[in-house]
């Protein structure tokens with residue numbers, strides 16, 4: 690099943706969902722390296738009245754990706770249309786992937802994710818896709834702007850930037866989205882990250 694998202698997304702990121710950082714030219718060479726892999730839902734947490742966070746673990750092989758990239762998600766039986774979702778975390782040692790999904794009124798996939806998807810369910814991820822990734826050679830200060838679930842790719846990029854040794858100033862301005870709690874611990878106390886949020890944030 691193919692959604693217009695799929696076609697749109699192959700040529701780049703949906704720029705209306707955030708703005709950011711320089712594009713890394715080396716990602717072009719990865720463009721055809723895509724996997725279609727089963728993942729299992731570990732947990733689903735409501736993060737705002739309209740956004741849930743879905744944590745997925747690989748059933749077998751995991752998908753390598755760069756922070757800022759996105760995946761196509763569909764149910765195992767292909768009863769729900771495949772949709773694009775940005776990966777909301779930098780790569781972890783347990784290979785889990787987080788997605789932030791906004792419920793769209795009358796939306797097929799987002800309704801299904803909010804209403805029917807449960808821990809233990811298996812989904813299929815295809816990807817990674819996208820060119821909205823950071824230039825690893827850059828040490829310039831960086832400003833990340835995100836609205837709603839547009840926080841997802843920003844959070845992945847920020848986590849990766851905070852894990853790197855480069856001493857750069859990082860600022861996140863986020864509105865109407867979840868509190869970026871995973872970024873507010875020891876990382877922010879390192880003094881490199883400033884976070885401003887507004888709107889109806891809820892954990």
Ligand SMILES: Cc1cc2nc3c(=O)[nH]c(=O)nc-3n(C[C@H](O)[C@H](O)[C@H](O)COP(=O)(O)OP(=O)(O)OC[C@H]3O[C@@H](n4cnc5c(N)ncnc54)[C@H](O)[C@@H]3O)c2cc1C
Pocket residue numbers: 694697698701702703759770772773774775776788789790791792793794795796797798799800838839841842
């Ligand atoms: C690169 C990329 C990354 C993305 N990342 C994220 C992300 O991290 N988080 C996130 O939440 N979303 C993300 N999206 C958006 C996501 O892919 C979906 O578009 C979104 O979840 C809505 O899908 P849906 O199936 O719920 O809605 P759809 O079923 O596609 O419906 C969307 C809207 O159209 C209306 N509609 C549908 N069919 C008709 C019709 N025949 N006539 C009139 N109206 C109709 C629906 O009522 C609804 O309001 C991303 C999109 C792209 C392209």
